[in-house]
Amino acid sequence: MRALVLRKMGELVLEEREIPSPGEGEVLLRVVATGICGSDIHGYTGANGRRVPGQVMGHESVGTVAALGPGVEGSGLAVGQPATFNPVVLPVEDAEAFAGREQHSPNKTVIGVAPEIPAAFADYLVVPARNIVPLPDDMPIERGALVEPLAVALHAVRRVRAAEHSRALVVGGGPIGQSVVLALRLEGVRTVFVSEVDPARRALCERLGATAMDPEAGSILAFLETHGGPVPVALDAVGISVTVADALNATEFGGSVCLVGMGARRLDLDAYRISTEERTIVGSFTYSAADFADAAALVAGGGDEIGELISREVAPEDADATFTALAGRDGTAGKVLVRFDR
Ligand SMILES: [Zn+2]
Structure with missing residues (x-):
């Protein structure tokens, strides 16, 4: 063989x-x-x-x-x-x-x-x-x-209890992010936003039912302000400091961020986004x-x-x-x- x-x-x-x-x-x-x-x-x-x-x-x-x-x-x-x-x-x-x-x-x-x-x-x-x-x-x-890969995504969606909400953000529209979009949709989350710089990946996420935006064209939060406001949950499918910051900024006070991407071993975090605004970060693996x-x-x-x-x-x-x-x-x-x- x-x-x-x-x-x-x-x-x-x-x-x-x-x-x-x-x-x-x-x-x-x-x-x-x-x-x-x-x-x-x-x-x-x-x-x-x-x-x-x-x-x-x-x-x-x-x-x-x-x-x-x-x-x-x-x-x-x-x-x-x-x-x-x-x-x-x-x-x-x-x-x-x-x-x-x-x-x-x-x-x-x-x-x-x-x-x-x-x-x-x-x-x-x-x-x-x-x-x-x-x-x-x-x-x-x-x-x-x-x-x-869908099992990875489904686990992340469940870890952050996204199905309790009608809106969610996925940061990163590569293969992991795409699976997360699909898992969110299959778990009944009606409105899924994706932040992704690559136009082909944005187009693919849109075909999966997401609303995609380019984080280099303007802030995610500004985009969300015209689409119903900050989201209750965000899933970071990249896992580097800038994307975790995007996920924290895009969630409402008391919201949750799931870290499923493994882009960096160490992160620089705005701790007050977690402490004073009571956000939760949950990890997800396999x-x-x-x-x-x-x-x-x-x-x-x-x-x-x-x-x-x-x-x-x-x-x-x-x-x-x-x-x-x-x-x-x-x-x-x-x-x-x-x-x-x-
Ligand atoms: Zn894998």
């Missing part, structure tokens, strides 16, 4: 490897498509230090069940079944203690991040059967690669198993707007050039998938 190996920072090579065989409690997945995450790009360049040479990355993926390991026969999974997988893997002994908040387990491993696990930028990978999430036969299968399953159901049952999140699909042979282009901000508005089934 083919596997995309991070040979060194800035270089992905296509290698021929043995197809792995599923062990006890595991499933072999035939990969159809795997999405390129911002964390993969920053791992590829070395910017985030979260990927290492020799690794096969890939955590936003969809495929079909190719083989069942020992002990999986009675699980209801069948060969040929379309499926995605939840990349957050807990040791079995942690399952009960961390039920409902699996992402908090200090013993978790993340497929596609942990360097010792060959992940989904390959024709096949092995996944614990308990992390497999089946998908219906009648959906465009590549959309299954959007479940993971998702619970329930968030992931709910995101899968939303993708499976959702309308055609979900397909808007995919900008293009590339062949494995073109992955290295695509990573380089995305790292150089080539103007791609949405998500790029590496397609392995063609």
